[in-house]
Amino acid sequence: MTLWSIIIIASVGCLALKLSGYLVPPSFMEKPRPSRVANLLTVALLAALVATQTLASGEEIVLDARVPAIGLAAVLFALRVPFVIVIVAAAATAALLRAFVGG
């Protein structure tokens, strides 16, 4: 599987999902269950990605400079600091810790 085929397959899949929503009969909309599962699916996937992106190194769990960086990001998001500034702050924190402390 090449990088390009991964990009095209995933993009077409996401677009097909959006279009499929316009084909569903309105009666389906009266059921709360599908939308609840979809909303929670988004939450679960994003939370799992936060965890693996912060803690995983290949197939190992490692506590390194990413942990304080994501802690800082959480504080900044709670203070309603804009998205881009938080991202840069998190990256800079991890980079500086690695440069001066190691790990």
Add this chain to the structure above:
Amino acid sequence: MAIRQAVSVALAVSTYGVSFGALGVASGLDIWQTCVLSLLMFSGGSQFALIGVLASGGVAAGPAAITGAILLGTRNAIYAMRMGPIIGPGLWKRTAAGHLTIDESTAVSTAQHTLRGQRRGFWWTGVLIFVGWNLTTLIGAFIGDALGDVSRYGLDAAAAAAFLGLLWPRLKQLQPVVVAVAAAVVAAVLTPVLPAGLPVLVAALVAVVVGLTNWLGAREKHSLAEEVSADTSAVQEEHS
């Protein structure tokens, strides 16, 4: 009213595109691959998920990356069901609307009180974000490319922070908070056991179980319209 909201939401969201462009290049994609994702996939959460899994697992994690991106896109199908009656009939119009159906266009539209306002809110937000998101992705990709290896030092932390930023506005009730914590624990515990990308997909089962049983849920909502407006108002509040 609808147009003013569309402009402010579009400006806020478009700045994320710089982060996506830079992270996309730093995770191993070239500038054009990063831009094609913003043009074709056009859904922030799915795009970040795809490059996140590819950055940690490489091309070998392709199937897991695709599955993660598509699962994150399922909420757009729910938004599309909500928008169908507002957009009205017409194959080309509905196809264009489908591509522009994302968190923000649905949020601005459903916040309006007249059908005319709902339509204007949807199209203005969708088109403005599409233009802004793709322009800033291109700018971010060039920045990431120019930084080269330098951008890699804090890349993993930046990607984690990006996911946290997308998650944050959704954590306003007990049920999503519990699902988020449980999914994070499941993914971390399974990381040493399963190949890269799969722990995230297994963690998604937490949402399916809690969602089907409505464990810890608020009162049963009466219609999808209420569900969508409850979900999207959080997103909109974040940008206003």
